[in-house]
Amino acid sequence: MEDVDTLGCYTCTHACTHTNMQKQKTEGRTKVLLETVPVHKLADIFVASFEISFEEQLSMLDSVDLKVRLSKATELVDRHLQSIRVAEKITQKVEGQLSKSQKEFLLRQQMRAIKEELGDNDDDEDDVAALERKMQSAGMPSNIWKHAQRELRRLKKMQPQQPGYNSSRVYLELLADLPWQKASEEHELDLKAAKEHLDSDHYGLVKVKQRIIEYLAVRKLKPDARGPVLCFVGPPGVGKTSLASSIAAALGRKFVRISLGGVKDEADIRGHRRTYIGSMPGRLIDGLKRVAVCNPVMLLDEIDKTGSDVRGDPASALLEVLDPEQNNAFNDHYLNVPFDLSKVVFVATANRLQPIPPPLLDRMEVIELPGYTPEEKLKIAMRHLIPRVLEQHGLSSELLQIPEAMVKHVIQRYTREAGVRHLERNLAALARAAAVRVAEQEQAVPLSKDVHRLASPLLENRLADGGEVEMEVIPMAVNNHEISSAFRIASPLVVDEAMLEKVLGPPRFDDREAAERVATPGVSVGLVWTAFGGEVQFVEATAMVGKGELHLTGQLGDVIKESAQIALTWVRARATDLKLAASEGISLLEGRDVHIHFPAGAVPKDGPSAGVTLVTALVSLFSQQRMRADTAMTGEMTLRGLVLPVGGVKDKILAAHRCGVKRVILPQRNLKDLVEVPTAVLANMEILLAKRMEDVLEQAFEGGCPWRQHSKL
Numbered sequence: 001m002e003d004v005d006t007l008g009c010y011t012c013t014h015a016c017t018h019t020n021m022q023k024q025k026t027e028g029r030t031k032v033l034l035e036t037v038p039v040h041k042l043a044d045i046f047v048a049s050f051e052i053s054f055e056e057q058l059s060m061l062d063s064v065d066l067k068v069r070l071s072k073a074t075e076l077v078d079r080h081l082q083s084i085r086v087a088e089k090i091t092q093k094v095e096g097q098l099s100k101s102q103k104e105f106l107l108r109q110q111m112r113a114i115k116e117e118l119g120d121n122d123d124d125e126d127d128v129a130a131l132e133r134k135m136q137s138a139g140m141p142s143n144i145w146k147h148a149q150r151e152l153r154r155l156k157k158m159q160p161q162q163p164g165y166n167s168s169r170v171y172l173e174l175l176a177d178l179p180w181q182k183a184s185e186e187h188e189l190d191l192k193a194a195k196e197h198l199d200s201d202h203y204g205l206v207k208v209k210q211r212i213i214e215y216l217a218v219r220k221l222k223p224d225a226r227g228p229v230l231c232f233v234g235p236p237g238v239g240k241t242s243l244a245s246s247i248a249a250a251l252g253r254k255f256v257r258i259s260l261g262g263v264k265d266e267a268d269i270r271g272h273r274r275t276y277i278g279s280m281p282g283r284l285i286d287g288l289k290r291v292a293v294c295n296p297v298m299l300l301d302e303i304d305k306t307g308s309d310v311r312g313d314p315a316s317a318l319l320e321v322l323d324p325e326q327n328n329a330f331n332d333h334y335l336n337v338p339f340d341l342s343k344v345v346f347v348a349t350a351n352r353l354q355p356i357p358p359p360l361l362d363r364m365e366v367i368e369l370p371g372y373t374p375e376e377k378l379k380i381a382m383r384h385l386i387p388r389v390l391e392q393h394g395l396s397s398e399l400l401q402i403p404e405a406m407v408k409h410v411i412q413r414y415t416r417e418a419g420v421r422h423l424e425r426n427l428a429a430l431a432r433a434a435a436v437r438v439a440e441q442e443q444a445v446p447l448s449k450d451v452h453r454l455a456s457p458l459l460e461n462r463l464a465d466g467g468e469v470e471m472e473v474i475p476m477a478v479n480n481h482e483i484s485s486a487f488r489i490a491s492p493l494v495v496d497e498a499m500l501e502k503v504l505g506p507p508r509f510d511d512r513e514a515a516e517r518v519a520t521p522g523v524s525v526g527l528v529w530t531a532f533g534g535e536v537q538f539v540e541a542t543a544m545v546g547k548g549e550l551h552l553t554g555q556l557g558d559v560i561k562e563s564a565q566i567a568l569t570w571v572r573a574r575a576t577d578l579k580l581a582a583s584e585g586i587s588l589l590e591g592r593d594v595h596i597h598f599p600a601g602a603v604p605k606d607g608p609s610a611g612v613t614l615v616t617a618l619v620s621l622f623s624q625q626r627m628r629a630d631t632a633m634t635g636e637m638t639l640r641g642l643v644l645p646v647g648g649v650k651d652k653i654l655a656a657h658r659c660g661v662k663r664v665i666l667p668q669r670n671l672k673d674l675v676e677v678p679t680a681v682l683a684n685m686e687i688l689l690a691k692r693m694e695d696v697l698e699q700a701f702e703g704g705c706p707w708r709q710h711s712k713l
């Protein structure tokens with residue numbers, strides 16, 4: 001039916017000449033129709049041209065009455081018109097959107113053409129041109145430059161709205177930002193100055209500093225030598241990070257720290273491939289971009305805290321980084337072109353050696369930093385920490401003084417750590433408290449002229465007499481700057497015990513702790529080694545009516561659980577020999593459950609070195625004899641009672657020393673480790689060596705082993 005044309009070309013989605021021509025044609029035909037055909041027939045013609053259902057067509061034919069027929073026809077025409085209007089609306093909307101983007105495109109093209117015509121090379125306005133210039137000055141090797149140009153050509157062809165434009169741009173920005181050639185000027189290395197620098201930053205650490213100087217000396221003689229990667233291992237707060245930054249300062253290079261703690265994904269080291277949404281370069285490339293030179297000192301902090309899971313093994317990526325044979329073409333997945341890391345000086349730090357995979361450890365030279373003795377801590381505090389803390393808080397020794405005795409108090413009673421971080425934090429707390437007082441004084445109390453007039457001569461007189469000015473006078477003097485500074489010189493705030501208690505709270509540690517805890521039989525004092533250095537660990541044992549079972553608590557690992565089993569078996573095996581089963585103590589063999597607990601239950605514990613401590617606790621329990629409070633011990637025990645050597649001896653002895661322990665029982669084969677312990681510590685301690693468990697028991701109890709009288713051994 002041609003009459004459909006009366007309603008326009010609504011099958012087309014946009015304006016077209018086809019529609020206009022047809023419109024004119026149909027208008028003419030409609031006119032003829034209206035003039036020639038009677039009204040009742042018109043209704044039939046219209047309705048026949050619509051797409052209506054068969055039922056509707058029937059009902060139309062059914063309506064014989066003209067009125068009814070016409071009203072039905074009108075209804076149908078109405079409906080049809082409405083649907084046409086909706087279709088038109090949608091068409092207009094789509095057309096609008098299309099033309100907007102087309103308009104933009106056209107305008108851009110025109111703008112580019114105008115710029116070209118004008119010879120306008122204002123690069124600042126044209127981001128891509130600026131990027132290209134930056135890339136040219138980045139000093140990329142020729143093969144990488146070719147790759148970058150290819151990518152740039154692709155970028156130029158893209159529309160900014162196009163997907164992939166942004167990621168391509170960010171990638172090129174990274175290529176342009178990376179220090180392909182840019183290096184910090186390495187000045188002539190002055191070993192003497194480097195030594196002075198290390199000494200001025202760090203107290204003690206003689207061996208460590210010596211090793212660093214050796215390392216620097218080799219670099220001086222052979223600057224391109226592929227020296228070993230130094231790895232500082234030690235408890236927190238012993239100065240590993242600050243030593244690494246001192247090396248950078250001594251070499252005159254920039255320093256960048258990459259934290260590897262908690263890195264479980266290989267992509268953190270190597271980056272994600274660019275096909276992933278939100279992909280990024282790895283931490284190493286990111287660090288190099290930040291530091292903007294290709295020869296910085298890069299600290300791989302906490303290298304022992306990387307782990308591996310389904311997302312790959314970061315440690316194996318680090319293998320490539322630390323291998324001088326491979327790292328001149330380090331491959332970052334995001335970067336997708338090799339980067340030369342051979343000029344970077346790598347230094348690593350770790351709290352513990354065990355978690356570091358052996359191949360990685362093999363590529364590094366381990367330098368151990370044991371914890372500090374209280375005397376060393378005191379010196380570090382007086383020479384380095386206090387001046388630094390005062391400076392950080394805008395104070396000086398004229399305003400705040402922390403006497404040695406008070407620093408000792410803080411070391412002994414408020415911090416029991418291998419390093420000095422808590423100590424520094426506590427000193428900072430004192431400085432903050434002092435800063436509040438000083439700031440309050442300086443906040444000029446608006447004094448009335450009268451008070452001021454009265455106060456000033458009063459102060460001057462007192463100062464002239466050489467007398468001390470009391471605290472109450474301060475508010476009166478503050479308005480007068482000269483007097484207030486005179487006042488400061490006269491009486492700085494001196495930290496005393498009362499201030500310690502007020503600022504730091506009641507003391508956290510007490511030397512009598514060990515004595516109190518071993519006051520009942522069944523408790524022994526062990527020495528353990530944790531990521532925080534050595535620590536004193538108590539072991540408690542008790543027995544109760546039961547079926548002869550062993551209960552263990554205190555978050556223990558498998559190895560330590562087995563040690564407890566061995567300890568109980570060893571003691572039980574000797575019970576009859578030693579006539580203990582029938583002694584006046586607790587029966588070992590009949591109907592008794594034994595429970596062993598390692599206090600500080602929230603801290604996980606493992607390792608075999610608690611063997612001798614466990615036996616001592618059980619012997620103490622069954623013999624009802626108390627262990628000596630001044631003694632601590634460490635050592636693995638075999639089922640036959642041999643005492644085997646353990647690790648971390650130096651840290652353990654330092655921990656014992658910190659806690660006021662006077663005697664330490666060690667496996668005999670650990671004798672060689674004593675050379676590493678500072679002599680000042682050894683001079684204050686009695687070290688007792690044990691070959692067999694009996695030797696340990698002999699030393700652990702006052703008057704020797706409580707079972708000796710029965711023993712055949």
Ligand SMILES: Nc1ncnc2c1ncn2[C@@H]1O[C@H](COP(=O)(O)OP(=O)(O)OP(=O)(O)O)[C@@H](O)[C@H]1O
Nearest residue numbers: 201202203235236237238239240241242380384420
């Ligand atoms: N021998 C020292 N002489 C002077 N200051 C020291 C010494 N040892 C540590 N410090 C200071 O102690 C603070 C903590 O040191 P640093 O951050 O280097 O510890 P760390 O061993 O790296 O610890 P972590 O393992 O937690 O990273 C620093 O302010 C550092 O300067």
